[in-house]
Amino acid sequence: MARVELAVVDDSPAVELEALDQLWFQVAGTVCNLRCKHCFISCAPDNHSFWFMTREQVAEALSQSTELGVKEYYFTGGEPFMNREMEAILADTLEVGPATVLTNATLMPPRRARRLARLNAGSIYTLELRVSLDGITREMNDAIRGEGAFDRCVEGVRRLVEEGFLPIITCMRSWPEDETEDYLEGFRSLLAEVGYHRPRIKILPPLLMGEEAKRTRGYDETEQVTHEMLHGFDLSQLLCTRARLVTARGVYACPILLESPSARLGDTLEEAAGRPARLRESACYTCYLSGAICSNTSSSAGSDR
Amino acid sequence: MSGEPLTRVAALGGIYSNHQALRVAIDDARERGAQVIICLGDLGAFGPSPDKSAAILREEGIPVVRGNYDDSIARGLEDCQCGYTDPRDNHYARISYEYTLANTSSEHREWMSDFPHHIRFRMGAGPEALAVLAFHGSPRRMNEFLWETTTPTHFLQGLAAGHGADVLLGTHTGIHWSRPLGRGRWYVNAGALGRPANDGRREVWYTLLEFQDGHLEPHFVPVSYDVEALADEMLDEGLPDEFIETIRSGWWTTCLEVLPGKERARGRW
Numbered sequence: 001m002a003r004v005e006l007a008v009v010d011d012s013p014a015v016e017l018e019a020l021d022q023l024w025f026q027v028a029g030t031v032c033n034l035r036c037k038h039c040f041i042s043c044a045p046d047n048h049s050f051w052f053m054t055r056e057q058v059a060e061a062l063s064q065s066t067e068l069g070v071k072e073y074y075f076t077g078g079e080p081f082m083n084r085e086m087e088a089i090l091a092d093t094l095e096v097g098p099a100t101v102l103t104n105a106t107l108m109p110p111r112r113a114r115r116l117a118r119l120n121a122g123s124i125y126t127l128e129l130r131v132s133l134d135g136i137t138r139e140m141n142d143a144i145r146g147e148g149a150f151d152r153c154v155e156g157v158r159r160l161v162e163e164g165f166l167p168i169i170t171c172m173r174s175w176p177e178d179e180t181e182d183y184l185e186g187f188r189s190l191l192a193e194v195g196y197h198r199p200r201i202k203i204l205p206p207l208l209m210g211e212e213a214k215r216t217r218g219y220d221e222t223e224q225v226t227h228e229m230l231h232g233f234d235l236s237q238l239l240c241t242r243a244r245l246v247t248a249r250g251v252y253a254c255p256i257l258l259e260s261p262s263a264r265l266g267d268t269l270e271e272a273a274g275r276p277a278r279l280r281e282s283a284c285y286t287c288y289l290s291g292a293i294c295s296n297t298s299s300s301a302g303s304d305r
Numbered sequence: 306m307s308g309e310p311l312t313r314v315a316a317l318g319g320i321y322s323n324h325q326a327l328r329v330a331i332d333d334a335r336e337r338g339a340q341v342i343i344c345l346g347d348l349g350a351f352g353p354s355p356d357k358s359a360a361i362l363r364e365e366g367i368p369v370v371r372g373n374y375d376d377s378i379a380r381g382l383e384d385c386q387c388g389y390t391d392p393r394d395n396h397y398a399r400i401s402y403e404y405t406l407a408n409t410s411s412e413h414r415e416w417m418s419d420f421p422h423h424i425r426f427r428m429g430a431g432p433e434a435l436a437v438l439a440f441h442g443s444p445r446r447m448n449e450f451l452w453e454t455t456t457p458t459h460f461l462q463g464l465a466a467g468h469g470a471d472v473l474l475g476t477h478t479g480i481h482w483s484r485p486l487g488r489g490r491w492y493v494n495a496g497a498l499g500r501p502a503n504d505g506r507r508e509v510w511y512t513l514l515e516f517q518d519g520h521l522e523p524h525f526v527p528v529s530y531d532v533e534a535l536a537d538e539m540l541d542e543g544l545p546d547e548f549i550e551t552i553r554s555g556w557w558t559t560c561l562e563v564l565p566g567k568e569r570a571r572g573r574w
Contacts, residue, residue, distance in 0.1 A: 019445075069463040072455060097457035098565065126454035126567040166566050181392065198574055200562065202390075297390055298455055298565040 010262075012280035013227050015241050017273050021071045022243035022295065023061065024255050027053045027089060028077025029248060034104055036145045038134070038172055038212040040283070041258045043078045050078075050258065053248045055085040059092055061246045064269050066096055072296070074100045076255055081107040087115055094123035100296055105131040105156030105167070106149060113156075117163035128296060129160055129167040130202070134174065136186035144174070144215075158194035168200045168296065172212075202297070205290045207256060207283050219282030229288065237291035238284075240277035244269060253277035255294060256287070310430035312516040315339035316439065318476035319372065320362075321499020322352030322405065323509065323552075326530040327361055330498055330511045333528060337513060343424060345476040346372025346441040348417070349405035350385065351499055352535065353542040359413040371420035372441040372477070373448040377402070378409050379418035386448050391562035398560065400545060422447060428472070433519040435489065438470035442477040451475060451494060453482040454567040461492045472514070472521060479503070479557075480568060481510050483523045493523045501555040503564075503572040507532050508555075 029050035032043035062073075073093050080086050080101050093099040120127040133153050135141030141150040160167045169191065175183060180203060191199040206212055208219045235241045245252040250264045251272035257263035260281050265272035279288070287293065315334035320327055334342050344367050349355040355378075362369060369375070373386040385402045389395050424439040443449035444464055451461075465473055465486055473492045480503060481496025495512040496502055502510055508527035515522045536549045547558040556573040557564075564572070 066457070066459040069460055071457060071460045096459065098455040120567070124454065125457070126565045128566050164570060166569055168566075184392075198561075198569075200566075200569070296565070297562050298450060298452060 010278060010280065012278045013225060013230055014276040014278050015235055015238060016276045017244070018236060018241045020065070020068045020242070020244060020273055022074060022239070023065050023070045023072070023269075024074045024076060024243055024245040024294075025053060025058055025061070026050055026077065026245055026247035026252075026255065026258060027058065027075045027086065028080050028082045029053070030078050030258070031082050032078040032104075033082060033107060034079065034146050034149055036134075036211065037215045038144050038174075038206065038210075040207040040210040040212060040256060042210045051248045052083045052085075053246070055088050055092065057246075057248065058089045061269055062092060062096055068269065068273060070097065072098050072100065074102065074255075074294070076102040079104055079107065081112070087112070087119065090116070090119055090127065094119055094125050094127060098125040098128070100128040100130055102130045102132070102170075104145070104149065104153060105129070105133075105160065106152035108156035108159050110159050113159040113163045113165075116160075117165065120165070129165055130296070131157055131160075131167045131169050132171070133157070133169050133187075134171050136183060136190050144172075154190070154194055157191065157196060161194065161196045166198065166200055167196075168202055170202045170204055172204050172206050174206065204293050205286055207286055209283055210259075219285065223282045223285045225279040225284045225288050233288070238279070238287055239294050240279075243294075244272050254287075256283045257281055309340065310434070311340055311426060311428045313338050313340050314426070314428060314437075314514045315342040316474055316493070316495040316512045316514065317342065317344045317367075317498050318481070318495035318511065319347035319350070319374075319479060319497035319499045320344065320358045321347060321350045321497060322355045322358050323499040323530075323535060324352070324354065324357035324361060325532075325535045326498045326509045326528050327358050329530045330509075330526075330528045331361070331365055331367075333526065334511065334513065337526075339513065341426070342367050343439055344369040345439060345474070345495055346370045346420065347374040347476065347497075347499070348372070349374050349378055349409060350401050351548055353538040353544060355405050355409045356413055359409070359416070363416065368424055369417075369420050370424050370439050370441050371417075371422050371447060374405070375417045375420055376447060378406055379414050379420075381406065381414075387560070387563075388448060389560065389562060394560045394562050397545060397547065401548075404542070404544065425470075428514065428516040428521060429519065433489075435471040435516070435521055436469060437472040437474055437514070438468055439474040442475060444468040444470070444473065448477065450478050450563060451492070452478055452565050452568055453480070453484070453494075455565045456492075458484060458486065462486050462490070465490055465492070474512075474514070481512065481525050483525075489520060491521055491523060496525065498528065500551055500557070503555070503557040503568070505555040505573065507553070
C-alpha cells in the first residue's frame with residue numbers, strides 16, 4: 001500500500017533581513033531571579049532551557065558583528081546580571097558600539113551601579129539600562145513581578161540615577177489604553193521620589209504568550225500576520241528585518257520568539273542573517289501593530305514614506 | 306560645482322526657520338572663504354515664518370538636500386516623519402508641523418519638492434581628492450538618527466564604503482559631532498543652525514570643511530545671532546514658550562525622547 005505523505009506547507013509571510021542594525025544577546029538564557037506572571041518566555045530561577053552565554057561566545061559574535069555592520073547591541077534574558085560575566089561582556093561591547101541592558105534592576109548593589117557608571121564614562125558609546133517596572137505601586141508591580149520586586153527595583157533605579165544614569169523605565173501596559181497618561185503621571189511622581197526628575201519611560205503593549213497568556217488571554221486565531229496585511233506596510237517596523245538574537249544555542253529571528261523552533265534561523269550569525277524570518281507566530285501580530293517595540297527610541301525613528 | 310578644486314565648503318544643518326541665524330551664518334561662511342555653501346535640509350520646524358528662510362536660501366542659490374521636514378511639507382504629509390513616540394514630544398512636534406505647513410507658500414513647497422536626497426562633490430584635487438556625500442539623516446535613510454554615542458565606527462565605515470564616499474556629511478540629530486574613519490575618511494554631523502546644541506549656550510552651529518595639505522578637517526563654527534529678535538517673532542507667531550526658552554537658554558525643552566542616554570544626560574531636561 002502506498003504511503004501518503006501530507007506535506008505541511010508553511011504559508012506564513014517571510015521577510016528578509018534588510019540590515020543587521022541590532023544584535024541581541026540572550027545573555028542570561030531563560031534564567032531569572034524573578035518569576036513574573038507576564039513573562040512571554042516564562043523565565044524563572046529554575047528555567048534552564050536556555051543557559052547563560054559565556055564572555056567568549058559574546059566576544060565571537062561581537063567580532064563577526066563589525067563586519068556585518070551592526071549598529072546597536074542589546075542584552076536580555078532572563079536577568080542579564082544573573083550572568084557573572086555580564087560586566088566584562090559590557091566592557092567588551094562598549095569598545096565596539098552602544099549597549100543596552102534589559103534588566104529588572106533588583107540585582108543592583110551600589111558597587112555595581114558605580115562600576116557600570118565607570119564603564120559608561122570610559123566609552124565613546126552609551127550604556128543604556130532599561131529597567132522593567134510594571135506598576136506605580138508596590139501592590140500593582142508585585143502582583144505581576146513577585147513580592148519584594150518593587151522595593152528592590154526602585155532602589156536599583158535610585159542607585160543608577162545617583163551614578164548619573166537616566167535609565168529607561170519600561171512597563172507592560174496592563175490597563176486600558178486611554179488611561180496611559182494617568183499612569184505616566186504616576187510613574188513620574190514615583191520616580192521623582194527617588195531623585196529621578198526627568199524620567200525616560202517606555203510603555204509596551206502586552207504580548208499574549210507565555211505566562212501572560214495564562215494571566216489574561218492568549219492570541220485568538222485571527223491574530224496573525226497575513227500576506228495581504230503586508231501590502232504597503234513598512235517592513236522596517238518589524239524587528240526581524242533589522243535584528244537577530246544570538247543565544248547559547250543558535251541564532252533566532254527575534255528575542256520574543258525564543259521558544260518557537262521555527263524562529264531558530266541557524267547555528268551562526270552569518271547563517272541566520274542570510275535566512276528570512278517567517279511571520280507565523282501571533283506575537284508577530286503585536287509587532288506588526290505596535291512596530292519595533294523592542295528598540296530604544298533613539299534608533300526607532302519611523303522610516304521614510 | 307566645477308572649476309577650482311574645492312578646499313573650503315560650508316555645510317548648514319537643520320535651519321528650523323531660524324532665518325536670523327541663517328543670515329549670519331551665510332555671511333560668516335563667505336567671510337571665511339567658503340567657496341560653496343550647502344544646506345543639509347529641514348528648513349522648517351520650531352521657528353517662525355518659514356518662508357523667510359526659504360527665500361534667503363533661494364536668493365543665495367544654496368543647494369539643499371531633502372530633509373524629512375522638507376519632504377513632509379512638500380508632499381503635505383500628516384506629520385514631520387521624526388518618528389517620536391512620546392506623547393509630549395508628539396504634541397510639540399504637531400504644533401510645529403501644522404504651523405510650518407500652514408505658513409509655507411505653495412511656491413516654496415514646489416521648490417522643495419525638487420530637493421535631492423543626496424548631493425555628491427569632491428574636495429581637493431588629484432589622487433588625494435575626497436568624495437563627499439551629503440545627505441540629511443544617513444545615506445540610506447533620510448530620517449535615521451546618527452548620534453555620536455549610538456553610532457559605531459565600523460557602522461560608519463560600512464556606510465561610507467557602501468556608498469562610495471570618503472566623507473559622510475549629515476545632520477538630523479541637531480547636535481554636531483565628527484569622527485575620523487581612518488585613511489583620511491570622516492563622518493561629519495553638521496548639527497543645526499535652527500536651535501542651540503543642548504549645551505547651555507545660545508549660539509548655534511554650522512560646519513566648515515577645510516581641505517589642506519591633502520587632509521580634510523571639519524571645523525564647527527558657533528554663530529551668534531539676534532536671539533531676542535527671533536524670540537519676539539516666535540511670540541508674535543504664537544509658537545510655544547518652550548521653544549522660546551530653548552533658544553534663550555541653550556537647553557532643549559522638547560523632543561528629548563530620541564536622545565540617547567549620554568546626550569540626554571549632558572542636557573538640563
